[in-house]
Amino acid sequence: MKTIDIKRDSSALVLLYPIANILFSTLTGAEHYSTFTIMYVFAILLTCIWRNHCRVDVNFIIIGSVFLITMSVAYNKSGSILLQFFSFLLLLDAYHYKDYEETFKKNILESNKLIFRGICFYLAVLFYTVVFKDGIQTGWGTVVLYGPYSLSHILAYELLAILCLALFVYKIKMETKWLVLGAVLEVLIVLTCVRSAILSSAFVLIWLLHSFNLKRKFEYILLGGIVLGILAYFRVFDQVITKSLYAMGNGSITNGREWIVNSVSMIYEESSVFEKVFGSGYENLLRGNYRYLGTAIQGHNDLLTILISFGIVGVGLYTEELIRFIKGKGGIGCFLMLAVLVYYNGLFLYTSMVIGLIVVRIFFRECGSTRKKKNNEI
DSSP: OOOOOOTTTTTHHHHHHHHHHHHHHHEEEEEEHHHHHHHHHHHHHHHHTTSSSSOOOHHHHHHHHHHHHHHHHOOOOOOHHHHHHHHHHHHHHHHHHHHHHHHHHHHHHHHHHHHHHHHHHHHHHHHHHHHSSSSEEEEETEEOOOOSSSHHHHHHHHHHHHHHHHHHHHHHHHOOOHHHHHHHHHHHHTTTTTEEEEHHHHHHHHHHHHHHHHHHHHHHHHHHHHHHHHHHHHTTTHHHHHHHHHHHHHTTTTHHHHHHHHHHHHHHHHHOOHHOOOOOOOHHHHHHHHHHHHHOOOOHHHHHHHHHHHHHHHHHHHHHHHHHHOOSSSSHHHHHHHHHHHTTTTTTTTTHHHTTTTHHHHHHHHHHHOOOTTTTTT
């Protein structure tokens, strides 16, 4: 069994992130999450460049830095949001290179036993937060799995990336332990009550099912039906149903997403031409939503959040990098999954998912074919 040398392989930082994040948040508290994750992203990028595992366009860095610094000075934007947006663009720019992806995939398969133990350790820490911390909290009229984080979305997106990793290894190795691990991860995602993550995970499962031959599809559908029946019997889905009913009782099954769209539209209409092009700041988005909705919230949609915060220029940078990242083999599945996150809740603000995007793309590229692969094939 090969182990990944963190000093020589930047993929180790990506694979270790969920463990590092959940341990850090458990030991220090959720309030330091943003600072830790942003620092972690730049550690990944520096390691990538230092070890020549991938390259980041220097012109892109210079132009992006000038733009973001200028906007920060002009509108006094939140520094953490600026860094999150910029780190998102840089990571996607680094991840889309094929050589890096091939090296990453090779390391996953060669170190799969170590990775399996790492995921089990991650789940053990999560269980610890449930028993001894506030890992389960009350929200939306029901109990919700939060782990050590301030938002259940952070945990849900982290679990979603790990799910893609587990099912990718299962598709290649066809070892039952990875399928069982995937089932556990899916149940935990459901318990977070984050419906965008649940829907995205459904795309992941459907994509995996599509990659098998007809006989195996029938077997997995039958097995899935049995598992769903067992989960329904133990009322695992009650929290999600309760949350949806609670939202409907307050006038919107989408928790007011359509009201947010209207609010953002009014904020944008009030902006000057310069602000429409270059943005008026994240704080302006929060102030505008507070004025129109009575609560200072983000746009719950990357395009809306970026449009107000960074203008048309920001939307252009975001769209270009996302398209470059998605296109290619498995692009349709990757697009459908990420579109749910981008449209219904937002993606770039959740760095846990952003770091794991390389694993998501590997899953959709490698699990979209019915061609039988040998266990040692990479």
